[in-house]
Amino acid sequence: MSMGGFDAEIVRDFLTESGELIIQLESDLVVLERSPKEPAMLNQVFRALHTIKGSASFLAITQLVRIAHAAETALNAARNGQAAIDRTAMDLLLEAVDLIKSQLGQIESGSALSEPREALVTSLVAMGEPGGGHSAPTPVAAPAPAIAPATPATKAPTPPASVAGAIPFQPLKLEGGKADLLEFLIADLDESTTKVATAIQQFAGNGGQKPAKPECDQLADLGEQLVRTAQFFDFAPMVLLATTVQQAGMHLASLADESQQQVMPRLLLVCELLAEMTRGVRAAELRDPPTGCLLENITLLLNSSEVSAPFQLPPGCGLEAVARIDGTWCPAHTPAPATQPTSQIATPAASAAPAPVAASVTVEPTPPESASQAGPASKPDASGAGKQGSGENTIRVDVSRLEALMNLVGELVLQKNRVSALTRRAQMLECSDADFSEAITLTAGALDRVTGEIQTAVMRTRLQPLDKLFGRYPRLIRDLAGKTGKKMRLVIEGGDTEVDKSVIEELGDPLVHLLRNSADHGLEMPEDRAKSGKDETGTITLRASHEGSHVRVQVADDGRGLLRDRIAKKAVERGLTTDEKIAAMTDREIFNFIFEAGFSTAEKVSDLSGRGVGMDVVRTNIQKVKGEIELSSEPGRGTTVTIIIPLTVAILPAMMVGVGREIYAIPLTNILEIVRPQADQLHTIGEHAVMRLRETVLPLVSAAEVMELVSGPEMVEEPFAVVLSMNDRKIGLMVSKLIGQQEVVIKPLDESQPASKRAVSGATVRDDGGVSLIIDVAELMRRAETLHHASAA
Amino acid sequence: MSTTKTTDTNQPFAGRQLQLVTFDVAGEEFAVDILAVQEINRMMELTRVPQSPPEVEGVINLRGKIIPVLDLRKKFNLPAAAKTETSRIVVIEVHKRVLGFIVDRVHEVLRISGDIVEPAPPMACSIDAEFIAGVGKLPDRLLILLDIDKLFSAEAAHADAATSKHKAA
Structure with missing residues (x-):
């Protein structure tokens, strides 16, 4: 394991995120088994796996990437209709998910990662290898990016001659752990670039129609993936390009037509540049084709600003023209208009099949159903949209911070209760200044309301x-x-x-x-x-x-x-x-x-x-x-x-009762009714007190006895019976006086004391600042029962 | 002093400056390291908890936290006495656990040299010698330095044998 080089925070984020994804993945897979051809589900599963793999490869967790990649390969084949998700396949996939799950656990505990079972990897990858002669769909062997004009990338380690001359590059150097992953990463890069290009081409070829929001969200998603992959190479220009794609996805839908026309060709050029970089990486070079003002212009356009006159693109201008105007590197044989990429199609299968809209989707040589993953399918986008939306609107917060906040709110509630109590007292004193007394009452009321709202709001942060x-x-x-x-x-x-x-x-x-x-x-x-x-x-x-x-x-x-x-x-x-x-x-x-x-x-x-x-x-x-x-x-x-x-365990509605000189809280949920039994209702059976209540006979328990308050000869008078119920059993708890209902904040009692056998589940602070114990009804029931068993025997 | 020091040598705190809080319990003067003391409060109403060890007098609300309060008289097997105006609750933290104990009166904060502290003679006073970290010989009187680690870890162990982590310390 090579987690050493990474910030613990990053690793933790990775674990949280992947943990959530994997749970989702698991249930999605089961759904998928029932409807194996559902493209939306397939895509969702694929995407989750892909995200995990992406993050893992960034952290150079080789073992995890390996299995994730194998599973992804299998899923990809299913997406392309080359493999069916049958029971065997699902068993394999679930096994892979299980393995990833345990690997995540191992990362968390810092133990060594288990290697995937060789047979598992082989079988999964084998699913991705079609029996037929058409192209290998595994991402590793993925053909050149869609609009790449040249021969398939695998055979084209050197860039085509470019108008702007040789591209500057530096050799690609990776640490040991990362080098193992290079192959996966290149495949990733290839795939993502292709998808982005396809998506943008579709937008551009849409006859001036605005791309729909979900499609844009998907583009943003793709961009995000691309950023991740680019980060792995630690190559700033690539990250920059990928970020631009992501930004485009986030803003495209809201752009005016005018800006769209200006930005689309530029985005196509971005894809070109990315494709070129991918080819570079394949040749172990970090190529840095000059980008001129391209990115600046895109950013301007995405922010709904105008680009200055010299940078205005004439309608329908080709990549070459764009490159010239913005002063970027340009691929050699630029396909003329962006809407008709006449690129050489890399695989025979794809060229034979009528490819949807953007002509050159070589990664998905199958009919529309599965090709939808990069295109305008609505379902996967919906989830993508949701994800994107939540990404912007939520933050992760350490649970301990929420708990601290919760405690503070608990304190606030207590203090508010005290203020209310003091206000009541002040009123009883009949302050001569009427205005003053009214002001106090109003303030106390407002405090009460605000505190209540804060309490609800904070409580909600903990709801899931x-x-x-x-x-x-x-x-x-x-x-x-x-x-x-x-x-x-x-x-x-x-x-x-x-x-x-x-x-x-x-x-x-x-x-x-x-x-x-x-x-x-x-x-x-x-x-x-x-x-x-x-x-x-x-x-x-x-x-x-x-x-x-x-x-x-x-x-x-x-x-x-x-x-x-x-x-x-x-x-x-x-x-x-x-x-x-x-x-x-x-x-x-x-x-x-x-x-x-x-x-x-x-x-x-x-x-x-x-x-x-x-x-x-x-x-x-x-x-x-x-x-x-x-x-x-x-x-x-x-x-x-x-x-x-x-709903919550921190705050409890309770009835406050007095027993002797002490005050206790009884959970309101367990109280059926409170009665003042008459003498003729009270009986004893054997040595045990019971009460007749309408048609039933209830065992009676003295609160003073349970709470060990009767130390001497003095008897605590207990005229009231609180009828408690739990799991269909009822008992009467005798108490001295009734004080009233209150929302109490549960505080733990000192842990080092034995909590097991005492009829107290916790403590709370009253509005007068004193401490009240909360009566544990379950334990009370148990005691009453043992008493009865004893007496019955 | 909050850490367990071996008291094998004749002068367990030799060469150290000690800053102590001193207080009375049943006519004897005790001291604890000031660093262990969180605060000193006036007596407040205690809430009794059923089935707790005899020396646990009850629990109090310390700004929202419920903490147990012990009666040192009971702990030391000294005669019980009514709480007075001068009674205080000394709140300390020991083994990450906050608890209070009741004393008859708090005296002062005292700075003494560790050189004048000697190990406790086994029969020196009515309380168990294992709770005593040493005896400080002041010019006019003697001061019993309490070993709160042992004092309250023993309490914890007594209260719950399962919490062996307290015992181990």
């Missing part, structure tokens, strides 16, 4: 669409389908639902568990499904939606469903309940047993085995982010698991 997570799952389902031999599809709904980053992180593993369960145990084998009259292909639906300040995520399958009797039987076997109790239980209560730790691992052969594997882990994870999980199932119709989680 669930797609970020969901994007990984099509691949998972594909692999599971392969392993289980079942037919299944994954339907994703509401992937644009946004939730807090930390929630996304906590949700990842549970969802994998649930999907795996659905695929593995929920869905039946195709023949069984057919027998019971279902579609052979099982459907797993992953659904997300907002629900107030919560997000609901559902994993549903249309499989066989849970079998009540089996679960009940097993629950009795494991001593979790008794036969008598079972009879009175609802389905839901019985299904809840599968959340018990290790519930289903006992018997591996049964239908429901595995249904519970990890379900306790799932529930624990969900509870960690203050979420809840529910399960419903219908025999023969399928199982649905619903997860409800708060």
Whole structure:
């Protein structure tokens, strides 16, 4: 690995960017498998891979470039219609993606990179080599750039005689790591230049019509790629030309016709110059053809300014004329008008095929479908446009900075609460100066509002669409389908639902568990499904939606469903309940047993085995982010698991309650109601207090006892019962007084203290500056339960 | 002093200038290195946390950060006493962990020569000798220099045996 020479920041950026791309790539590939001929998808996949390869080659990560290049070759062939993306091909591609993924991980951890499996590289590259006699489509052997007039570049290491005489050059020198990549890079350069030339020719040949925005965006994209490649050679003139192309892509669409006419021929000339440089690189020379005022003029035009009179191009003027006017180097046999490049077509295949619009697309000798990648296809451009747009409108921010900001906002909220409290006090003092008191109230109100808005805004910076997570799952389902031999599809709904980053992180593993369960145990084998009259292909639906300040995520399958009797039987076997109790239980209560730790691992052969594997882990994870999980199932119709989680974990709506002299916060989401029980509602069963509430009997827990406040003989009076619910269980928590609702900012308690067994999930600062502990309802429930089990036994 | 110095030699701080914050706990005068002290606060209301070690008196809000506060009397097995007007919470940072401890009174910032500090005689006072970095012999009185590393890493270890990184130091 030769990362040594690069700034850690650059490497990190590369890792972040490539990491994101690879996740996208993975899910795109699965989509591609379903519709292998979809050019938009093919292009998107190709582009993602290409970007990764480009960055990697800039960083001289040879192993990664090698595999990326092989995969790209295969994809390119598919794009050209020379190879089909069948299952085998997809397996190869996914293997390549996996390898890149692990390589990225290795770069991150600083360990040695694994080399691609030789057979993998060979097979991928072989996909790119057509059986027929027509040209090798691998970029390495890509023919000369489109408008290059000369013989194919591979055979033309020396430049054609130019009007402006010999081109100055310096020998191309590359470090060891980069030299290995030269071949790839040249291919890249060749390809990008060709595409740019094709695109511009299409614009120019468009009869004065303005190029559409998406096409321009694509040009900008191409330019960007070109810049990257050029940077690799560390050759400023080339970077400059590439940047000009990129700029052109960004501004062309908004130019007046007049400027367009002036700029198009010039851009064609830029392509010529780039092509010449590419030829130079191939001959290990960094050629620097004089560019005169060309670039300055283009920049002027792109900024919607006029070029001065001597530089005005007459309509329809050829490259040679442009070169003369701007004083640049010019290729020898300039094809006369730009719209009709009579260039020698490099491959027989291409010359035989009627090439679309710009006559000389030699890299894609296939009919319009795949040729669209450089041209006016709309779909890939749409994504390109999106990418371009986001590139301009977003910045990457270190998460720790956002977290610091979040903490500060939390502080601000606290101080605001204090100001509100002080204002209330000031009002009670009945300040004699009415104006003053009103001013204070107004200011406090404004502060309140602004703080609220800041809080929302900052919180939003941490929100991310669930797609970020969901994007990984099509691949998972594909692999599971392969392993289980079942037919299944994954339907994703509401992937644009946004939730807090930390929630996304906590949700990842549970969802994998649930999907795996659905695929593995929920869905039946195709023949069984057919027998019971279902579609052979099982459907797993992953659904997300907002629900107030919560997000609901559902994993549903249309499989066989849970079998009540089996679960009940097993629950009795494991001593979790008794036969008598079972009879009175609802389905839901019985299904809840599968959340018990290790519930289903006992018997591996049964239908429901595995249904519970990890379900306790799932529930624990969900509870960690203050979420809840529910399960419903219908025999023969399928199982649905619903997860409800708060949008954010940093701020919690809570009810503040007093217990003795302390004040505690209880998460509002868990509170069903608050009652003041009358004496006749209170009973004891065994040694345990219970409360009758309408038709149900709730176990009662004293907050003072849980919080260890009763040290002496003094009794804490607790007249109120807060009815808490979680996962369908209810208990009553007795407290002394009710203070009111408040949004509390969750602060961690000192970590070095044992947090496991205390019924406190964190702390918060009240508006009077004091600290209140936040009651952990899940732990409270557990305790109440153990008490009950103990008393029942 | 915030770093663990071996106290094998007779003069653990020989040749060094020490800048100390001194305070009273149960009638004895203690000192800690000023660099470890973040701030000294008046007593504030403590929030008790269930299931915490006995010497942890509770938690406080230190400008938005929740930190644990220890009672040095309990830590040293000294008789408990009511908090007074002069009681203070000394906030220190040890092993990247911020915590406070309650003292009866804060005296002064003192500059002494390390030459006058001697290792603690094992039976010198009521507190465990392992928490004592040395005893400073001032002209008019003795000063007990606390080894906060040991003092509070032991607390951490006691609180949670799993956090071995504290213990290791």
